[in-house]
Amino acid sequence: MAEINSKIPQGPLADKWKNYKDHQKLVNPANKRRLDIIVVGTGLAGASAAASLAEMGFNVLNFCIQDSPRRAHSIAAQGGINAAKNYQNDGDSVYRLFYDTIKGGDYRAREANVYRLAEVSNNIIDQCVAQGVPFAREYGGLLDNRSFGGAQVSRTFYARGQTGQQLLLGAYSALSRQIGKGKVKMYTRHEMLDVVLVDGRARGIITRNLITGKIERYAAHAVVVATGGYVNTFFLSTNAMASNGSAAWQCYKKGAYFANPCMVQIHPTCIPVKGDYQSKLTLMSESLRNDGRIWVPKKLEDAKALQAGTKKGKDIPEEDRDYYLERRYPAFGNLVPRDVASRAAKERCDAGYGVNNTGLAVFLDFSDAINRLGKEVVKQKYGNLFDMYEEITNDNPYETPMMIYPALHYSMGGLWVDYELQTSIPGLFAIGEANFSDHGANRLGASALMQGLADGYFVLPYTIQNYLSDQIQVPRFSTDLPEFVEAENAIKARIQKLMNIKGKETVDTIHRKLGHIMWEHIGMARDEKGLLEAINMLKDLKKEFWSNVYIPGSGDDQNVELEKALRLADFIEIGTLMAHDALNRAESCGGHFRTEHQTEEGEALRHDDKFMYVACWEYQGEDKDPVMLKEDLNYEFVVPQTRNYKK
Amino acid sequence: MDKDIKVTLKVWRQRGPKEKGQFETYQIDKINQSVSFLEMLDILNERLINEGKEPIVFDHDCREGICGMCSLYVNGHPHGPATGATTCQLYMRRFHDGETITIEPWRSAGFPVIRDLMVDRTAYDKIMQAGGFVSVNTGGVPDANAIPIPKKDADLAMDAAACIGCGACAAACKNGSAMLFVSAKVSQLALLPQGRVEAARRAKAMVAKMDELGFGNCTNTRACEMECPKNISVSNIARLNREFLKAKLKD
Numbered sequence: 006m007a008e009i010n011s012k013i014p015q016g017p018l019a020d021k022w023k024n025y026k027d028h029q030k031l032v033n034p035a036n037k038r039r040l041d042i043i044v045v046g047t048g049l050a051g052a053s054a055a056a057s058l059a060e061m062g063f064n065v066l067n068f069c070i071q072d073s074p075r076r077a078h079s080i081a082a083q084g085g086i087n088a089a090k091n092y093q094n095d096g097d098s099v100y101r102l103f104y105d106t107i108k109g110g111d112y113r114a115r116e117a118n119v120y121r122l123a124e125v126s127n128n129i130i131d132q133c134v135a136q137g138v139p140f141a142r143e144y145g146g147l148l149d150n151r152s153f154g155g156a157q158v159s160r161t162f163y164a165r166g167q168t169g170q171q172l173l174l175g176a177y178s179a180l181s182r183q184i185g186k187g188k189v190k191m192y193t194r195h196e197m198l199d200v201v202l203v204d205g206r207a208r209g210i211i212t213r214n215l216i217t218g219k220i221e222r223y224a225a226h227a228v229v230v231a232t233g234g235y236v237n238t239f240f241l242s243t244n245a246m247a248s249n250g251s252a253a254w255q256c257y258k259k260g261a262y263f264a265n266p267c268m269v270q271i272h273p274t275c276i277p278v279k280g281d282y283q284s285k286l287t288l289m290s291e292s293l294r295n296d297g298r299i300w301v302p303k304k305l306e307d308a309k310a311l312q313a314g315t316k317k318g319k320d321i322p323e324e325d326r327d328y329y330l331e332r333r334y335p336a337f338g339n340l341v342p343r344d345v346a347s348r349a350a351k352e353r354c355d356a357g358y359g360v361n362n363t364g365l366a367v368f369l370d371f372s373d374a375i376n377r378l379g380k381e382v383v384k385q386k387y388g389n390l391f392d393m394y395e396e397i398t399n400d401n402p403y404e405t406p407m408m409i410y411p412a413l414h415y416s417m418g419g420l421w422v423d424y425e426l427q428t429s430i431p432g433l434f435a436i437g438e439a440n441f442s443d444h445g446a447n448r449l450g451a452s453a454l455m456q457g458l459a460d461g462y463f464v465l466p467y468t469i470q471n472y473l474s475d476q477i478q479v480p481r482f483s484t485d486l487p488e489f490v491e492a493e494n495a496i497k498a499r500i501q502k503l504m505n506i507k508g509k510e511t512v513d514t515i516h517r518k519l520g521h522i523m524w525e526h527i528g529m530a531r532d533e534k535g536l537l538e539a540i541n542m543l544k545d546l547k548k549e550f551w552s553n554v555y556i557p558g559s560g561d562d563q564n565v566e567l568e569k570a571l572r573l574a575d576f577i578e579i580g581t582l583m584a585h586d587a588l589n590r591a592e593s594c595g596g597h598f599r600t601e602h603q604t605e606e607g608e609a610l611r612h613d614d615k616f617m618y619v620a621c622w623e624y625q626g627e628d629k630d631p632v633m634l635k636e637d638l639n640y641e642f643v644v645p646q647t648r649n650y651k652k
Numbered sequence: 653m654d655k656d657i658k659v660t661l662k663v664w665r666q667r668g669p670k671e672k673g674q675f676e677t678y679q680i681d682k683i684n685q686s687v688s689f690l691e692m693l694d695i696l697n698e699r700l701i702n703e704g705k706e707p708i709v710f711d712h713d714c715r716e717g718i719c720g721m722c723s724l725y726v727n728g729h730p731h732g733p734a735t736g737a738t739t740c741q742l743y744m745r746r747f748h749d750g751e752t753i754t755i756e757p758w759r760s761a762g763f764p765v766i767r768d769l770m771v772d773r774t775a776y777d778k779i780m781q782a783g784g785f786v787s788v789n790t791g792g793v794p795d796a797n798a799i800p801i802p803k804k805d806a807d808l809a810m811d812a813a814a815c816i817g818c819g820a821c822a823a824a825c826k827n828g829s830a831m832l833f834v835s836a837k838v839s840q841l842a843l844l845p846q847g848r849v850e851a852a853r854r855a856k857a858m859v860a861k862m863d864e865l866g867f868g869n870c871t872n873t874r875a876c877e878m879e880c881p882k883n884i885s886v887s888n889i890a891r892l893n894r895e896f897l898k899a900k901l902k903d
């Protein structure tokens with residue numbers, strides 16, 4: 006059995022990253038020019054890495070599936086980015102951010118990684134301000150902060166409700182500067198379809214040009230995957246339509262471990278599903294929970310009236326409202342972490358207290374905030390979100406409470422990486438949401454932006470040099486090597502196979518079926534029976550897909566349906582791996598909730614004695630069950646506790 | 653209350669950049685007004701695929717109005733009849749029963765059609781590469797609070813920075829001018845002390861690149877501002893003109 010080496014540096018927690026940097030190998034400027042790095046993805050992690058590596062002198066080849074690097078889905082993050090600046094003098098520190106993050110992740114992340122993340126968080130804010138990111142400011146001219154779910158300090162920096170956009174545009178502008186200088190060669194509308202290994206090391210990728218349909222080969226000394234998460238497996242999620250897990254999945258199939266795939270985040274504040282035709286779910290920023298109060302009726306007859314449409318939220322008198330988060334979690338109230346808030350909403354709706362026609366919605370009410378702060382202040386803080394809500398639902402949230410329900414949002418799981426962000430394939434790195442590293446079983450709000458930029462600006466540009474330092478003698482690779490030819494032929498064969506099926510079902514029809522299986526059996530609450538069933542259903546669905554999908558057009562041309570089909574083929578397999586992982590993890594922690602493992606009060610019940618490890622899955626071949634390897638998590642510095650947001 | 657309506661679509665279909673395009677007509681007999689405009693196109697595409705035809709190609713991604721990918725010209729307006737919204741934020745309740753809806757790609761010299769409703773907007777990336785940045789490398793920057801910035805300036809910079817680079821401004825302009833896009837970036841960075849340092853160089857470089865790429869001149873019709881899904885103000889164009897003039901005078 007392969008041994009998992011996470012390469013965590015020795016020494017006290019606070020010194021590990023410094024020690025690493027002090028002793029790692031570097032590449033001198035003349036040699037950097039001789040080394041090529043492929044970065045796949047242009048989100049926060051990908052764009053910041055590509056720009057930083059190019060600034061240092063490496064030659065970077067950067068790929069994205071959108072028409073411009075600025076459109077990566079990081080752009081849609083609304084709320085904010087955490088940093089341990091303690092500008093508000095409310096007792097924040099690097100240690101506290103580390104502690105909140107590792108606790109929020111339900112003690113399933115590595116201490117050393119999370120500490121490093123908290124440490125570099127402050128550099129990120131400095132960097133973004135220097136780039137001209139217009140963060141919100143106080144009248145005195147200094148930066149403003151707000152609080153976010155799962156934290157008792159105000160450490161979140163924000164740019165209105167568009168923080169992700171502004172941070173991404175900052176990274177995009179840095180990237181644009183390097184493209185202009187010729188240090189980054191940018192390939193837009195290119196999708197990575199495979200990673201190419203030469204003598205066991207990652208040396209290139211195969212892409213499909215989405216405009217011409219041409220299969221292309223690219224070689225480099227190292228490959229960095231920054232392709233985001235895989236929650237579109239569920240069909241409906243807050244992710245963009247084209248967000249997919251295929252790049253990471255190809256790495257897995259070539260031997261990279263996939264870690265904790267079952268750990269996905271269900272965000273509590275999304276606009277509820279309204280119909281069968283729906284293409285995606287819209288997130289309402291978590292920052293709304295700072296001032297909004299979440300409730301359902303106390304009386305079942307009121308809930309029935311709301312479901313029938315005979316009553317509206319404002320018709321329910323104050324004394325008949327159940328502010329269930331405030332009731333269950335007095336200390337954190339509406340600001341409990343996402344997993345807790347999501348499960349609590351599901352619990353109420355399952356009990357029959359849902360407030361819309363489907364019974365799958367709860368109220369997020371701003372009437373208190375409007376009374377306390379005035380409509381103008383609420384408008385200033387949340388105006389754009391309220392407008393967005395009204396445009397979608399035709400309801401005015403200033404007058405009637407919003408309706409929300411949890412939706413798939415983020416994947417904590419992903420490609421396994423060591424402390425250097427290198428996967429189990431030498432020369433293949435994974436950063437941002439594409440890796441599993443820092444959020445454990447649950448990610449706190451405003452931490453994804455932090456991790457993406459930490460990886461791209463401040464971690465990978467160092468650690469990748471430790472790998473590249475002994476590659477300086479390696480000449481550039483030819484893409485005529487047999488490994489490249491073979492990989493390209495395999496892709497072409499796969500596309501031909503898909504085009505030849507000529508079945509009866511559209512890609513989206515099958516994807517919706519996948520989404521139903523995922524939501525019912527591998528969603529917010531999971532159990533052994535359901536997971537075993539799901540594995541069988543997914544086997545059948547895979548057969549159905551490979552025998553009955555219909556893709557119009559040609560394989561050698563622009564073909565949106567083919568793009569979707571290639572992604573769906575992988576989503577079905579990702580779903581299956583998630584089920585295996587969820588089945589193996591017979592405990593509840595963070596976003597992973599097994600109904601067999603809960604306390605009497607319905608809270609998640611962890612089993613640290615059995616599951617204090619990262620589950621690293623190794624691919625065994627088509628239709629073979631994957632093998633699980635353990636990376637034990639040794640907590641040296643904090644004592645894992647039961648998360649308690651009640652007091 | 654949202655109800656079911658019937659609409660007729662006239663959609664621009666064009667195989668490739670050099671091929672001739674034409675309108676095709678599609679009947680949608682029943683669509684609920686709570687459906688988004690792009691979901692309505694999804695439903696039509698499902699129908700076309702089931703009929704063995706090729707679906708309509710259009711750009712879209714986040715479907716929440718922020719990525720800037722969607723780019724449809726609906727009934728003569730970029731992003732359709734709604735103001736301050738992108739195509740993906742448009743819902744069928746903006747249309748009435750029996751209406752004929754015309755859907756075209758961006759029509760602008762700077763944005764050649766790729767297929768059907770999808771256009772090539774790399775020109776905007778090239779303008780950004782010419783100067784839409786602050787020349788700082790990663791690391792070695794001062795503390796984020798080292799330079800206080802008046803809230804008013806930060807807010808104005810944020811107003812300008814809200815641009816999503818969708819191209820509606822150039823598509824709306826009778827001259828095909830990209831001035832609103834360029835001025836938004838120039839303004840954002842010129843308003844902040846971090847970007848002020850190279851404001852002159854930036855304004856000249858971005859304007860020169862815009863001209864080189866075949867975008868037209870601004871004649872102050874303000875169509876761009878009217879159609880901008882993010883309500884970017886033409887006062888940014890005035891600021892760009894001042895920055896540009898100052899830079900030229902210095903030369």
